[in-house]
Amino acid sequence: MPFADSPQREYAAATEWAAGRALDALTGAEGAALPAADVPEPQALLAADRVLGPDVFAPALLTGRPTPPEVAARAAEAFVLFPADWSGVHAWRDRATAELLARAGHPVAAESPPLPPDPGEHGWQRWSVLMAQLCCLALPTLDSPVHQRAREHPLALARGATRAMLRRDHRTATRLVRWLAWLQSVGTPLALELRPLLRQLALTGDGTARTALDLAVAERLAAA
Amino acid sequence: MNQTLLSNAHQLATRSLAWLYATHDQGHGVLPPEDSNVDLDLSNPDNAYKPIGECALAGSLVLRESVAGPTDRERARALLDFGWQQLRQGDLLYERQFRHILISDPLEMYGHFHRSGYRHAALEDLLHSLDGLRSTHAVEAMANRQLAVVNARSVVGLESKPDWDALAATTWLGARPEPWAIDWITGYNVTHTVFHMTDWGAVPDRLPVPLQEYLAEWLPVWVDIWQETGQWDLMGELLIVDACLPESVCDPDSLAQLVAVQHPDGLLPRDLDPIDEDPGKAFKENEHTAVVGVLAGTLTLARTLR
């Protein structure tokens, strides 16, 4: 399914496809017949893996089943094909992806990212949006200064989730609730009850596979 | 001390009060003859009875807090005098309360005038008598309405002693609900719970500590979302809530935002809709927000200087 006019659209569709496959692997729905026509073009698929970043490994980290070697190899290829950007949010995502790739036997170049975003500097509103963009770091066994920031500011994350819920921005709300679930999984007390939020988000999702994947990760973190 | 905040709070209150004073001077906010009796038509949204009470509230708090300059105090007194005269020096309230013993608006209206030294002896006798009835205390009402009545009784000095904590627990706020499950009208319910529990900031600690803590966590979020959507009236009420707490929990930039949207003549728009060119309609649609502006500015100033 080529989208010659717009890599953004093509890659977005491929990311949806890849997120759907990760979701299947996470929820045990794998093996369903997939129409060949829906499979993204090779480069788009690599782009999708690059976008998912650490979430390529989310099913393994949450279920204990190993990441298939070819999946890890493709993620490594994607990481090399699309160059790293050592600034801001991208840098922290890349650092986490590089760490998981290294664990899977695919060491890739990774430098030290800048200081992680801080709510004191950005205000809890903007900071929570940056953390939403970093929600793919909210996975078991990952830790970093970004995670440390999250542990230090559970209220700012909860406010961000509340704000996103009230703005009816369910994508951002889900991403932040994933952080809340991660906080709970590492024993940090939350300012919000997680269960009602997860239930509400399950009912009001935005219909995308990416959000469904974030929600599924959050549900598993909450159950951990 | 945040000088910018003080300056903004002062400007917001003074300009809002100036607008209320000027619009009343131009003849707005007057009860028409047919509404000057005990059975005034309160279902008519254009009825001036409610604005009279709201302006009295604003005036009474400007006088209660000793943070306003002489001009503002004179204007506050003038608004109260005007309202008291419209209510025929309290006779209208007395007649309404006498005819309809279970309604609470005469008591609530009287509370604001009473706070500023206005007295109607017969009405007070009647209110004391009614306060002794089980019936008046058993009237069914929304929880934050119940608080309005209870606080008015307290302001007027009636004998009954409410269980504030128990009353607070019956409100939406008292449930410390999921903060993401609030809507516009419930936002107003929250503000009124705090207004009455604290008697408009006079007794911040009458609000149970768990509710203070709950507001410290979530009030900034509600201010943020209704600030973003230009709901100046509701946002302003939420900033009054902030001023009723022992310590501010909101970003001072929010008050600055209200100052920024205030018109040069002091009109504070209630939302993003255009202001009606008809002065009468502009008064009716924005009078409430002007009162909000007076209260938010005055109470922020008072709490900051306390």
Next chain:
Amino acid sequence: MLAQTVLPREPALAPLRVSSPEIGAVKALMTEDESAVSDAPLYRPEAAGLLLLLGLVLLSPKEPKEKK
């Protein structure tokens, strides 16, 4: 076969090269921003009955003229 193992890539295809619009597209998808427009709860006509019920609440809001 695990769903994640679906791998349509043919190694024999021409070597992949990415252009800067393609890199830009990936970066944008990595950092989706929040929704630009808030859909925060506003006045609903269904609540008008409640406002009437509250008729006399001092400092209760006056309902907007027309809202969605």
